Amino acid sequence: MTTAQRETAAASATAPMWDERTEAASHRRRRAIKLLRETARYLILAIATIAALYPVLWMLAVAMKTQPEYAQDPMGLPSHINFDNFSAVLSNPDVLQYFRNSVIVVGAAVPIVTFTAVLAGYALARLWGRGGMVILFIFLFSELVPISIVAIPLLLTIKQLGINSGILRLICVYSVLMMGFAVLLSRAFFRSIPEELREAARLDGCSEFGVFRRIMVPLARSPITLIAVISFIVLWNELFLAVVLLDSAAGRTLPLGLTEFKGRYATNWPTVSAALLLSALPTLILYGAFQGRIANQFSRSTTRE
Amino acid sequence: MNRVLDTHDGARARRPLRRPRAATVTKIAMVAPAMTLFLVFYVASIVAGIVLSFYHWDGLDPIRFVGFENYRVLFSDPVFVTNVKVTLVVVGACLVCILPLALLLAVCLSGPGRLLPLFRWIVFVPVVLPLAAVALLWAEIFNPVGGLANQLVGKLGISPVAWLGDQRVTVWALVLVSIWSILGLHVVIQLSALSAIPTELKEAARLETPSVWRVFRHVVLPLMRDSLTVSAALIITGTFVGFTSLAFVMTRGGPVHSTEVLGLRAYLEGFASLNFGMASAITVITMLLTIVLVGVTLFIGSRRRIEY
Amino acid sequence: MASIRFDGVTKRFKDGTVAVDDLHLDVPDGEFIILVGPSGCGKTTALRMVAGLEDVSEGSIVLGNRVVNEVEPGHRDVAMVFQNYALFPHMTVYDNMAFPLRMRGVSKPDVASGVGEAAKLLGLEELLRRRPNQLSGGQRQRVAMGRAIVRHPAAFLMDEPLSNLDAKLRTEMRAELARLHRRLGVTTLYVTHDQTEAMTLGTRVAVMRDGVMQQVGTPQELYRHPRNSFVARFIGSPPMNLMRGELVDGALEIVGAAGAVSGWPAENRSVLVGIRPEAWHAGGDGAGESVSLPAVVEVVEELGAETIVHFRHQASAVDVADANVVDAETFVARFDGNATVTVGERMELSASASALHVFDAETGEALETTPVTA
Numbered sequence: 001m002t003t004a005q006r007e008t009a010a011a012s013a014t015a016p017m018w019d020e021r022t023e024a025a026s027h028r029r030r031r032a033i034k035l036l037r038e039t040a041r042y043l044i045l046a047i048a049t050i051a052a053l054y055p056v057l058w059m060l061a062v063a064m065k066t067q068p069e070y071a072q073d074p075m076g077l078p079s080h081i082n083f084d085n086f087s088a089v090l091s092n093p094d095v096l097q098y099f100r101n102s103v104i105v106v107g108a109a110v111p112i113v114t115f116t117a118v119l120a121g122y123a124l125a126r127l128w129g130r131g132g133m134v135i136l137f138i139f140l141f142s143e144l145v146p147i148s149i150v151a152i153p154l155l156l157t158i159k160q161l162g163i164n165s166g167i168l169r170l171i172c173v174y175s176v177l178m179m180g181f182a183v184l185l186s187r188a189f190f191r192s193i194p195e196e197l198r199e200a201a202r203l204d205g206c207s208e209f210g211v212f213r214r215i216m217v218p219l220a221r222s223p224i225t226l227i228a229v230i231s232f233i234v235l236w237n238e239l240f241l242a243v244v245l246l247d248s249a250a251g252r253t254l255p256l257g258l259t260e261f262k263g264r265y266a267t268n269w270p271t272v273s274a275a276l277l278l279s280a281l282p283t284l285i286l287y288g289a290f291q292g293r294i295a296n297q298f299s300r301s302t303t304r305e
Numbered sequence: 306m307n308r309v310l311d312t313h314d315g316a317r318a319r320r321p322l323r324r325p326r327a328a329t330v331t332k333i334a335m336v337a338p339a340m341t342l343f344l345v346f347y348v349a350s351i352v353a354g355i356v357l358s359f360y361h362w363d364g365l366d367p368i369r370f371v372g373f374e375n376y377r378v379l380f381s382d383p384v385f386v387t388n389v390k391v392t393l394v395v396v397g398a399c400l401v402c403i404l405p406l407a408l409l410l411a412v413c414l415s416g417p418g419r420l421l422p423l424f425r426w427i428v429f430v431p432v433v434l435p436l437a438a439v440a441l442l443w444a445e446i447f448n449p450v451g452g453l454a455n456q457l458v459g460k461l462g463i464s465p466v467a468w469l470g471d472q473r474v475t476v477w478a479l480v481l482v483s484i485w486s487i488l489g490l491h492v493v494i495q496l497s498a499l500s501a502i503p504t505e506l507k508e509a510a511r512l513e514t515p516s517v518w519r520v521f522r523h524v525v526l527p528l529m530r531d532s533l534t535v536s537a538a539l540i541i542t543g544t545f546v547g548f549t550s551l552a553f554v555m556t557r558g559g560p561v562h563s564t565e566v567l568g569l570r571a572y573l574e575g576f577a578s579l580n581f582g583m584a585s586a587i588t589v590i591t592m593l594l595t596i597v598l599v600g601v602t603l604f605i606g607s608r609r610r611i612e613y
Numbered sequence: 614m615a616s617i618r619f620d621g622v623t624k625r626f627k628d629g630t631v632a633v634d635d636l637h638l639d640v641p642d643g644e645f646i647i648l649v650g651p652s653g654c655g656k657t658t659a660l661r662m663v664a665g666l667e668d669v670s671e672g673s674i675v676l677g678n679r680v681v682n683e684v685e686p687g688h689r690d691v692a693m694v695f696q697n698y699a700l701f702p703h704m705t706v707y708d709n710m711a712f713p714l715r716m717r718g719v720s721k722p723d724v725a726s727g728v729g730e731a732a733k734l735l736g737l738e739e740l741l742r743r744r745p746n747q748l749s750g751g752q753r754q755r756v757a758m759g760r761a762i763v764r765h766p767a768a769f770l771m772d773e774p775l776s777n778l779d780a781k782l783r784t785e786m787r788a789e790l791a792r793l794h795r796r797l798g799v800t801t802l803y804v805t806h807d808q809t810e811a812m813t814l815g816t817r818v819a820v821m822r823d824g825v826m827q828q829v830g831t832p833q834e835l836y837r838h839p840r841n842s843f844v845a846r847f848i849g850s851p852p853m854n855l856m857r858g859e860l861v862d863g864a865l866e867i868v869g870a871a872g873a874v875s876g877w878p879a880e881n882r883s884v885l886v887g888i889r890p891e892a893w894h895a896g897g898d899g900a901g902e903s904v905s906l907p908a909v910v911e912v913v914e915e916l917g918a919e920t921i922v923h924f925r926h927q928a929s930a931v932d933v934a935d936a937n938v939v940d941a942e943t944f945v946a947r948f949d950g951n952a953t954v955t956v957g958e959r960m961e962l963s964a965s966a967s968a969l970h971v972f973d974a975e976t977g978e979a980l981e982t983t984p985v986t987a
Contacts, residue, residue, distance in 0.1 A: 027683045027684075030515075030685065037517075041413045044409065044410070044413050045410075045413050045414070045424050048410055048413075048424070048427075048428055049424060049427050049428075051485070052427055052428055052430055052431050052485075052489070053427055053430065055442055055443070055446065055453075055485075056430065056431075056434070056442075058446075058453065059442055074452075074453065074456060075453065075456050112342075115338075116338040116339040116342065117339060119335045119336070119338060119339065120335060120336040120338070120339035120340070122335065123331075123332045123335035123336045124336065127331065127332035127335065128332055128336075135336060135340065138340075138343065138348070139343075142343070142347055143542070144538070144542060144595060144596060144599050145351075145542070145592050145595050145596065146542055146545075146546055147346070147347050147350070148546040148549075148568075149542075149545060149546065149568065149588065149591055149592060149595060150347075150350045150351055150354050150588050150592065151568075151571070151572070151588075152354070152571050152572070152574075152575040152581065152584040152585060152588055153350045153351070153353040153354030153357060153585055153588055154346065154350040155575070156350075156353060156357065156581060156585075157346070157349050157350045157353045158346075160353075161345075172342065172345075172346055173346060175342055176342050176343060176346045176347050179339055179342065179343060183339060207331070208331040208332070209331050209334075209335075212335070233433055236435065237433070237434070237435035237436055237437075238436075239435070239436045239437050239440075239550045239553075239554070240436075240546060240549060240550040240553070240568075243550075243553065243572075244572065244576075254435070254437075255435045255436065255437035255438075256437070258435075258437045258438070258441065259437055259440075259441070259554055262441050269445055272441060272445075273442075273445075276435075276437075276438040276441055276442060277438075279435055279437070279438055280433070280434050280435055280438050283433045283434070283435070284430070284433060284434075286433075287429070287430075287433045288426075291426055291429075503697070503699070505695050505697055505699035506699050506701060508664075508666050508686075508693075508695070508699065509693070509695060509699035509701075509760075510701075510712075511665075511666070511685075511686045511687060512664060512665075512666075512686045512687060512689075512691070512692065512693055513687055513712060513713045513716040513717075514687045514716040514717075515685035515686070515687035515688055516687075519716065523712070523716075524701060527703040527704075528702070528703060530703075
């Protein structure tokens with residue numbers, strides 16, 4: 001640094017650029033801007049809240065009206081809290097059938113996915129080397145091109161395989177639907193566990209599978225829960241594949257059944273509304289219960305591994 | 306763990322100890338269930354789709370090989386051109402709307418604040434609703450007679466709109482529904498990437514400039530590139546599927562094919578016309594389109610900046 | 614260049630904790646002053662208040678001749694080196710160092726020369742095109758320093774910049790920092806928890822504890838004349854031995870030791886007596902007033918240039934539960950490297966009266982320093 005430069009730097013630093021008054025003024029201005037920013041933020045959030053919740057709350061309000069009430073005043077609040085529509089839906093045998101089907105399908109697919117994905121995820125994380133890259137690529141590919149895109153060929157393949165039960169079809173396909181995500185998540189988790197644990201266990205004479213069973217699985221409670229919950233939510237709500245793969249009324253799951261329901265009760269929106277809300281209830285409850293965890297999961301997959 | 310082998314060829318004096326058989330068996334056994342399911346249902350379907358696209362099959366006539374016939378028919382079909390256009394427009398619109406909005410909301414939702422967790426919860430609610438419920442809900446909102454949308458619009462003094470009946474408007478109505486139903490997901494993705502930025506970096510930047518915007522532009526945004534890329538890729542794949550479901554329930558592709566995306570066209574070809582060969586061809590094209598779009602997205606997202 | 618002054622500065626957090634309590638400190642222009650203390654003592658908070666990254670609850674921070682409490686960090690003309698360097702991972706070394714200049718709208722050629730100068734000063738010319746994740750810890754540290762000096766700020770703020778480096782690198786960088794300060798002469802406020810760093814780097818050192826400043830002075834002052842027992846134990850390694858004693862009518866006696874020392878104020882109170890490890894010598898030689906005690910050798914650390922010996926009071930070697938002797942009954946002595954000491958050996962340790970530091974047993978405050986000139 002030349003003396004000249006040092007001098008100019010020193011000069012500009014000590015020269016009184018700020019006097020008390022202008023400094024105070026700029027502080028006031030800055031504080032005003034900060035306040036404005038905070039207000040803007042809450043304004044945006046308020047708008048977002050209304051946009052997100054209003055349709056849902058509206059559905060709730062509507063579900064508690066009777067049809068004539070709704071026809072008269074679609075937008076207002078119900079005159080009194082009326083659960084008739086809800087009980088009508090719950091006592092409808094078709095709806096119960098749809099519900100039962102959904103429970104069976106999702107109830108089977110979720111454990112299948114979780115179980116197989118955790119197995120495969122660990123193997124890919126620690127037991128496979130170069131060859132594992134190929135397998136991993138296949139799972140990654142399935143995230144790019146979800147199975148829903150190849151729905152028609154899928155249906156044809158399934159028919160060729162002779163799987164005729166709608167429920168069975170969905171169980172198999174739903175498992176595949178979530179598999180990519182689950183395997184990638186599982187692998188990422190197991191890679192974050194230090195190799196030393198495995199090495200120590202092996203030195204003690206444990207087999208590879210033993211390491212998995214005794215040490216890794218108990219540690220993996222968090223990703224297992226995550227996989228199960230997210231899979232449940234996604235699969236419970238799944239519509240497209242159900243549409244394509246089910247060609248008989250027998251296997252209809254809840255989302256699909258609801259579209260039928262609507263057809264029949266076309267003019268009774270309050271009832272349909274009640275049905276929709278009830279169908280969303282399981283996922284809403286699950287979401288509420290695991291909300292914190294879901295947010296955390298994304299923090300692990302988006303930061304560079 | 307090397308063993309010195311007693312060979313005359315000195316160059317091969319060392320060979321790594323072979324992994325015991327059990328480990329190989331174990332690792333194969335562990336991926337077997339997942340891979341089996343995958344191969345049987347996923348890989349087989351893709352292969353079947355590709356193969357079938359070169360055949361003609363409608364369930365009645367015997368199946369026969371037709372080469373690129375299906376593709377030729379498609380490319381000269383004006384409706385198909387519309388399908389592709391609609392698909393691209395929908396994906397593009399979703400990308401353009403969701404990414405900035407998600408980023409904006411993520412910024413608003415970041416930081417300490419007692420009310421914020423509540424808002425974060427609220428924003429994600431539409432994402433967990435069943436798509437069927439979403440579709441039917443909005444179908445009713447857009448109901449030309451007495452639907453919420455026209456009620457609101459009426460209060461603003463505009464004449465009722467045929468949201469789902471007017472071919473100029475319907476596509477955008479459905480795009481709105483799409484955005485509404487997945488925005489929350491992307492907000493969460495961006496939010497966690499945002500929170501992962503060390504505070505020290507922002508502080509170091511603050512020491513150099515008082516402008517919040519500049520700190521955001523030069524320090525925060527570049528570090529969000531990965532998460533934005535992930536979001537973009539997910540939007541592309543998600544819209545291909547999700548929009549198809551919405552259109553299926555709400556408009557069946559109408560009016561006049563204005564909401565008929567590729568996925569829906571494939572469905573119609575397969576179920577309505579029973580033209581499985583054609584449906585497969587459409588599926589193949591859809592697959593290729595997805596791969597290209599996502600590939601481009603990932604490429605853009607990973608390119609290193611050379612100059613500041 | 615500017616001076617830094619803390620004027621009755623207090624920092625109170627939302628949950629009520631007082632991180633900094635009524636801090637008064639004057640740092641003249643060009644001084645390299647170190648804030649040292651155990652974790653949580655408030656030193657980093659104080660530093661951050663100067664930077665503007667924390668608000669001031671009470672009092673004012675004065676840079677040069679202006680009060681900067683309300684001034685944005687970007688307008689204070691101070692530069693900071695963070696503990697984890699805070700280098701922008703998506704920018705090259707060049708861009709990292711150019712950032713401050715670019716944010717101030719400096720023209721491109723000036724940016725280039727500014728960065729070039731700083732790079733030359735720190736030996737970074739070869740690394741300009743690299744990214745932080747391709748650099749070693751020491752290199753990153755230097756880039757962080759480069760970013761700080763590139764705009765010739767009025768003051769440097771450093772938050773434990775060396776604590777993430779390995780021991781050898783730390784010693785090198787300490788010398789480097791000292792060299793830089795001599796060359797640039799910029800006022801520097803440096804925070805560390807390592808008392809060795811504090812003693813070797815600073816013109817002056819301020820010891821803090823629980824938000825309160827204990828003592829400020831040159832390293833020698835703190836070492837020779839600690840104002841309370843905390844500073845006495847904190848500065849110096851191995852730490853000063855503290856033993857319980859009684860002041861009876863001006864005569865000082867140490868529990869468990871022989872020999873009373875006179876010349877202290879005529880009072881009666883319980884005290885803590887401090888003896889630095891190097892003040893002990895073997896054998897009860899009686900050159901002038903001294904105290905001595907019987908001890909048994911427990912651990913011998915031979916370091917070559919010196920030998921550190923850990924002793925246990927002989928009495929307690931037998932009766933472990935002897936609660937009369939302070940410090941878990943061990944004391945440390947520093948002997949010359951040629952001394953031969955064996956574990957289990959018994960010897961008489963003595964220290965002359967002039968080497969004793971006396972502190973009130975309750976408040977820890979130093980009593981009038983030894984009557985004989987130190």
